[in-house]
Amino acid sequence: MNIVVLVKQVPDSGAERNLRTDDNTVDRGSASNVINEMDEYAIEEALRIQEAHGGEVTILTMGPSGAAESIRKALSMGPDKAVHVVDDALHGSCALATSKVLAAALGTLNADLVLCGAESTDGRVQVLPHMLAERLGVAALTGARKLTIDGSALTIERQTDEGYEVVTAQTPAVVSVWDTINEPRYPSFKGIMAAKKKPVQALSLGDLGVAPSEVGLDGASSAVVEHSKRPPRSGGQKVTDEGEGGVKLVEFLATEKFV
Amino acid sequence: MDFDLTPQQSDLRDAVAALGRRYGHDYFVAKAKAGEHTTELWDEAGKLGYLGVSVPEEYGGGGGGITELAIVCEELAAAGCPLLLLVVSPAIAATVIARHGTGEQRARYLPGFADGSLKVAFAITEPEAGSNFHKLGTTARRDGDDWLISGRKCFISGVDESAYVLVVARVASGDRLQPALFMVPVDAPGLTMSKLDMEIVSPENQWLLYLDGVRVPADALIGDVEAGLPALFSGLNPERITVAAMGAGTARYALGRASGYASTRQVWGRPIGAHQAVAHPLAHATVQVDLARLMIAKAATLYDAGRDLEAGVAANMAKYASAEAAALAVDTAIQVHGGNGMTTEYGVATLLGAVRAGRIAPVSREMILNFVAQHVLDQPRSY
Numbered sequence: 001m002n003i004v005v006l007v008k009q010v011p012d013s014g015a016e017r018n019l020r021t022d023d024n025t026v027d028r029g030s031a032s033n034v035i036n037e038m039d040e041y042a043i044e045e046a047l048r049i050q051e052a053h054g055g056e057v058t059i060l061t062m063g064p065s066g067a068a069e070s071i072r073k074a075l076s077m078g079p080d081k082a083v084h085v086v087d088d089a090l091h092g093s094c095a096l097a098t099s100k101v102l103a104a105a106l107g108t109l110n111a112d113l114v115l116c117g118a119e120s121t122d123g124r125v126q127v128l129p130h131m132l133a134e135r136l137g138v139a140a141l142t143g144a145r146k147l148t149i150d151g152s153a154l155t156i157e158r159q160t161d162e163g164y165e166v167v168t169a170q171t172p173a174v175v176s177v178w179d180t181i182n183e184p185r186y187p188s189f190k191g192i193m194a195a196k197k198k199p200v201q202a203l204s205l206g207d208l209g210v211a212p213s214e215v216g217l218d219g220a221s222s223a224v225v226e227h228s229k230r231p232p233r234s235g236g237q238k239v240t241d242e243g244e245g246g247v248k249l250v251e252f253l254a255t256e257k258f259v
Numbered sequence: 260m261d262f263d264l265t266p267q268q269s270d271l272r273d274a275v276a277a278l279g280r281r282y283g284h285d286y287f288v289a290k291a292k293a294g295e296h297t298t299e300l301w302d303e304a305g306k307l308g309y310l311g312v313s314v315p316e317e318y319g320g321g322g323g324g325i326t327e328l329a330i331v332c333e334e335l336a337a338a339g340c341p342l343l344l345l346v347v348s349p350a351i352a353a354t355v356i357a358r359h360g361t362g363e364q365r366a367r368y369l370p371g372f373a374d375g376s377l378k379v380a381f382a383i384t385e386p387e388a389g390s391n392f393h394k395l396g397t398t399a400r401r402d403g404d405d406w407l408i409s410g411r412k413c414f415i416s417g418v419d420e421s422a423y424v425l426v427v428a429r430v431a432s433g434d435r436l437q438p439a440l441f442m443v444p445v446d447a448p449g450l451t452m453s454k455l456d457m458e459i460v461s462p463e464n465q466w467l468l469y470l471d472g473v474r475v476p477a478d479a480l481i482g483d484v485e486a487g488l489p490a491l492f493s494g495l496n497p498e499r500i501t502v503a504a505m506g507a508g509t510a511r512y513a514l515g516r517a518s519g520y521a522s523t524r525q526v527w528g529r530p531i532g533a534h535q536a537v538a539h540p541l542a543h544a545t546v547q548v549d550l551a552r553l554m555i556a557k558a559a560t561l562y563d564a565g566r567d568l569e570a571g572v573a574a575n576m577a578k579y580a581s582a583e584a585a586a587l588a589v590d591t592a593i594q595v596h597g598g599n600g601m602t603t604e605y606g607v608a609t610l611l612g613a614v615r616a617g618r619i620a621p622v623s624r625e626m627i628l629n630f631v632a633q634h635v636l637d638q639p640r641s642y
Contacts, residue, residue, distance in 0.1 A: 069266070072266060072270065073270060073273075076270055076274075186274050186277060186278050186307055187270065187274045187307075188306075188307045188308045189271060189274075189307065189308035189309055189311075189312050189321040189323070189327070190308050190321065192267050192270045192271055192274065193267055193321065193322070193323075195267075195270070196266070196267060
């Protein structure tokens, strides 16, 4: 099975993140940039499928030249090769434009299965798998907590707030996964050393036949007009126990409708 | 000399740090207090090839150097898991066998070092001789094709979890005695051990060893009799560099805990880190730790470049600087925590015994000062 895993480089969600003041896009310069956490689960799932069924695993990343570091880390987990769509004109692309570019790149890769994280920790819109499937004309199985494969038949357990739904489709398909699906492996030292020699193909917008005017900030279907920091948390209320602490605690909880 | 990590070394650092974080200091302390070993962490790190980074590729290892092994030691320690056996088994024993073992010995032992499935303890120190190998009382003598080894060893780490102990014994060469190294199975008849009670919170134990005519076959001798001295020396630089890296990692862990505490603990409406009396000692310790890390990087780079003599000076200096910095860092971290610093929960006083021992073992600060006085400053020998 020919599997492509979408990997996005994002600012580390565990550290302070900022938007740029000039164009309201993610400030990558001041951040520690890492693989989008949910994508690691997609990579792990792809590797498990490859171990069970054979085939090839390709990483597909759209991002600035610095995203090469995340591609290398993704490859150190075990995938065979990578494609890096990199073009200055892509800066500030919206989800629609991103899906257009990724669909064009996927058009060159002949994937049976496209795996990705259910959301990115920076954008968090969760729409990309659906948009991609629509553009490719294939099924979208999204939000999987479990994926089973029987020949060309795919079955997922789609995680919902109440439980899960069983959804099936035939390959080719796009499957997005949550962090409940597996436990990603750590790269082995051999994997780290092998990643250095794995092929990474760079593709520009010209290679993909996408016009620069269709992407980037100018081609975006939506724009962030302004942004501001979340206000600091207020001090909260301190209950001093002078014999009636318990009563005051319950009063507070009742006022806030916790009880 | 370029100490910038390669992308692969940088990825190794991130990967080991991530694995170490999943276990963490609470795991390390719980195992130590239960009298158990950190087997799960060791085995997982072994399967991922982190313990065998410096073992040659042809034996299944990573083909890296001491720089890589030092990264593994430092990052596990920085996650609160300073594993002493890393210094003993992969750094000393595997290096000695890779460099001076016979072809048959390399083929037999190195694959086990590569995946961590083989642990080998190292026995040089004796009650009378310390680690002065010219004065060792343990001897090996020929008996047919075999060797019979007798003597006493002390402060031998991790014998109870090792399959072999690499024993330094003196053998007759012409009319004098010189050190040689033997792979002795820990269950060999005539080898007995008793546990030394130590005031160190560690899942790895210290042992007294008694060898009473322990019989080992001819191929237990590493290389040949003439290989003994160079083989012994070949283990010393990796030992010093990795133990220094472990100290630096332990220091980073303690300073991380302390700076996290100082920036969040509020007294009179301000974090205590806003007070210079708290912040400056932490900053001072950080300077000492980073200076030590610089010397560790230099020593590892020299060693991996095959510049053994220069590496020897740098490795000793790195070990000295790291041990002093680690003791300072842990002591400072405890002070910053106030009373909390001495609790088990806050996870810094648990390192006190280990970093204090680091100023004594595996080579004391005084022996390093002797070395520097003699070899760098050309002073006469004091002993």
